[in-house]
Amino acid sequence: MASVCISIENDITLSRFHRTLSRAAIVASDMIEVKTKIMDGAVLKLVQTDCPWAIAVFRSIHSAEQ
Structure with missing residues (x-):
């Protein structure tokens, strides 16, 4: 099972x-x-998932905020 870390x-x-x-x-x-x-020195939240739908949701939200 592959996963992506964002x-x-x-x-x-x-x-x-x-x-x-x-x-x-x-x-x-x-x-x-x-x-x-x-x-x-920066605090990051690392989201790890293997769910393609969750990755797509994150990318959509992230690009809308840029």
């Missing part, structure tokens, strides 16, 4: 990501793992 630099994006997945109710919480990591 770094999220702010909590707003992470909140929107979780809210979107919760509303869709098609991705189980055990399919997504979130860890906090400190890299070069």
